[in-house]
Amino acid sequence: MAVATDIDPLTLALQPPPGETPQAREARLQQEQEAKKRSDLIDEELNRQRNAEKKSVKSVKLLLLGQSESGKSTTLKNFQLINSPKSFKAERTSWRAVVHLNVVRSIRLIIEALSEAEACASSTDTAGPDDPVYPELNPDLLALKMRLLPLQQVEMTLFGMLTHGAQFKHDAPDEGPNRAEIVVNSATPWKNAFSRLISNVRNSFEGPDVNESQDSREARQLLHACSEYMIRLWNDPIVKQVLKVHRLRLEDMAGFFLDSIERVSALSYEPTDDDILRARLKTIGVSEHQFSLKAGNMVPRNWIVYDVGGARSLRAAWVPYFDSMHAIIFLAPLSCFDQVLAEDDRVNRLEDSILLWKIIVSSPLLKNTNLILFLNKCDILRAKLASGQKFREYVTSYGDRPNDFENCSQYLKRKFSGIAKQYSPEPRAFYTYFTSVIDSQSTSDILGSVQDTLIRQDLGKNQLL
Secondary structure (H helix, E strand, O other): OOOOOOOOHHHHOOOOOOOOHHHHHHHHHHHHHHHHHHHHHHHHHHHHHHHHHOOOOOOOEEEEOOOOOOOHHHHHHHHHHHOOOHHHHHHHHHHHHHHHHHHHHHHHHHHHHHHHHHHHHOOOHHOEEEEEEOOOOOOHHHHHHHOOOOOOHHHHHHHHHHHOOOOOOOOOOOOOHHHOOOOOEOOHHHHHHHHHOOOOOOOOOOOOOOOOOOOHHHHHHHHHHHHHHHHHHOOOOOHHHHHOOOOOHHHHHOOOOOHHHHOOOOOOOOOHHHHHOOOOOOOOOOOEEEEEOOOOOOOOEEEEEEEEOOHHHHHHHHHHHHHHHOOOOOOEEEHHHHHOOOOOOOOOOHHHHHHHHHHHHHHHHHOEEEEEEEEEEHHHHHHHHHHOHHHHHOOOHHHOOOOOHHHHHHHOOOOOOEEEHHHHHOOEEEEEEEOOOOHHHEEEEEEEHHHHHHOOOOOHHHHOO
């Protein structure tokens, strides 16, 4: 007898077991009914969650990119100043110590340049035709140099406090001696460390401050005691000549406070907002910051801003963040046209920044990501050009155009814009701003415009609106 092979397997599965009794059938049907109720409840919960996700306001994720010292951390501080002013104010004590570290670092760089000048003077017989020619150092200048050597202990003390007593380290592994600076991991809770060790210092030292550690007190007192020597060193005309030969423009570097030594080394010193924006503390790793931002009358949205290291050795950490970003702020410092990378003195910093921009705009992972370009450090570019520094000597394609800010900045804007149009995987709009991110008011206006633009526009696949 032939067996039918065209019976639906589902029908077979739903058939009652052979020889099922009425009692067993009743129990089976009851179990099936309870299973269906559980399934319906699960489906209902899943639908509820899907509807809630559709109605909820999603976070806007923003990534700050750019080479080291392009202004990323300063932009982040502007976000904090605008949107978390109370938190920003609470961290002033911590930033005071960073300002002091910046001052000591600048003095150390001057002392290192003087030491090199002194060494060159003692080896004139072996000097080659291409070796730098330094001015002669007088006895008073050498005495100043010796009087300021104790500041090395101030630097070590402050850094030890910052890293919870970790080993003192002058420079990043990919930087040369002239660029040596304090480096901390972004995961280190350095602000909390300083806040515990240095809290609400009184306006004078007439009475002891029980909240400040002995090491911190001694470091600040020593810095204050050396203030006159630091001022004399920085204003010495021979020092200016040595730095020029050494090609070291401290006033163009982040964390420059030598024109304010008397103020920032005072025992009653409290950092201003501008001081905090100018303060430099190099971090490695990725830091994440959340803000609740509002544009116009719209509902406030949660913004997550990521700041990643810009040194060459840290750029591999960028890629994992490309896939989920709604927007990228890329900072390109225009003033670095006459500088080289700290990691590789064969690479011009402006050329490196242009190459990075090309990589960002051409990445398939970022084809649906809004790009915002900050052509930064315009104040320094303006000052360099006004001092007579020739732009065309470093950017030969500039030709014989006028050596002024308006023409140079517009030339670079066209350069970056052309790369974006040529190398983007798909046509898209991007936004360009000339910035000086240490100018809190203008940066606040620009960031407000950025926030409003990103919130109000339809971001396509990101579905932020």
